[in-house]
Amino acid sequence: MEKLLFDSHAHINYEGYSDAERDELMGRIDDSAIAYVVDVGFDIESSRLAIAHAQAKPWCYAAVGVHPHDAKTLTDDAFETLKKLLKEPKVVALGETGLDYYRDHSPRDVQRDAFRRQIRLGLEAGLPIIIHDRESGGDTIEILKEEGAFPGSRVLMHCFSGSAEQAAEYIALGCTISIAGPITYKNNKKTIRVVAETPLEHLLIETDSPYLTPEPFRGKQNEPPYVEHVARKVAEIKGLAYEEVAAATLANAKRFFGL
Numbered sequence: 001m002e003k004l005l006f007d008s009h010a011h012i013n014y015e016g017y018s019d020a021e022r023d024e025l026m027g028r029i030d031d032s033a034i035a036y037v038v039d040v041g042f043d044i045e046s047s048r049l050a051i052a053h054a055q056a057k058p059w060c061y062a063a064v065g066v067h068p069h070d071a072k073t074l075t076d077d078a079f080e081t082l083k084k085l086l087k088e089p090k091v092v093a094l095g096e097t098g099l100d101y102y103r104d105h106s107p108r109d110v111q112r113d114a115f116r117r118q119i120r121l122g123l124e125a126g127l128p129i130i131i132h133d134r135e136s137g138g139d140t141i142e143i144l145k146e147e148g149a150f151p152g153s154r155v156l157m158h159c160f161s162g163s164a165e166q167a168a169e170y171i172a173l174g175c176t177i178s179i180a181g182p183i184t185y186k187n188n189k190k191t192i193r194v195v196a197e198t199p200l201e202h203l204l205i206e207t208d209s210p211y212l213t214p215e216p217f218r219g220k221q222n223e224p225p226y227v228e229h230v231a232r233k234v235a236e237i238k239g240l241a242y243e244e245v246a247a248a249t250l251a252n253a254k255r256f257f258g259l
């Protein structure tokens with residue numbers, strides 16, 4: 001099958017997969033239209049797994065980082081480990097990191113501290129940073145600015161759920177916007193406007209699998225090959241051919257991650 005899709009954010013390292021389920025999933029990716037996947041770490045263990053998957057599969061690259069939910073696990077020891085993991089082969093980004101004031105699984109001051117330390121680490125390593133931002137009320141962008149992420153560094157707003165105006169503000173700072181499965185949900189007018197108004201050259205696509213399954217598979221567990229349905233929806237909104245959106249987001253992602 002022709003390889004034309006880049007899933008910029010998936011969790012093949014999801015702890016809910018059995019080894020057999022993960023092997024089967026990887027086999028389905030082998031046989032799909034997926035050219036590349038970034039397996040994104042959310043804590044130290046999942047970051048290690050992402051590196052192992054990247055070593056096992058030519059289509060897989062790894063991001064290593066500690067999610068805001070797990071910010072309280074970023075001890076000094078864990079931070080030193082993360083620093084080492086960043087230097088492993090096929091690690092193409094720091095992440096996911098950021099702020100989540102919606103679930104507040106870690107205290108907000110702990111989240112902000114873990115976020116700042118990881119931004120510095122990513123910038124020092126010269127790697128892109130993958131951002132998870134949920135209801136942080138502007139703190140995410142403020143901290144990125146304070147830590148010197150702009151201009152010039154590669155920052156990805158993963159699973160973007162903000163307004164078109166916010167997207168334009170981020171792009172003016174040099175950020176890249178990643179669109180996930182919710183774009184396919186009925187009445188998601190906000191994200192449809194983001195896609196309509198954002199130039200294709202600033203967009204990536206992702207699954208965030210096993211979460212956020214796009215239509216027509218909503219209700220099932222998500223997986224990287226379903227990123228096709230995100231690409232198809234972006235194409236429909238922009239009035240472009242699916243193949244054109246697949247090729248452009250593939251090229252954008254390769255440029256962003258430096259592949």
Ligand code: NI
Binds near residue numbers: 009040208
């Ligand atoms: Ni994620």
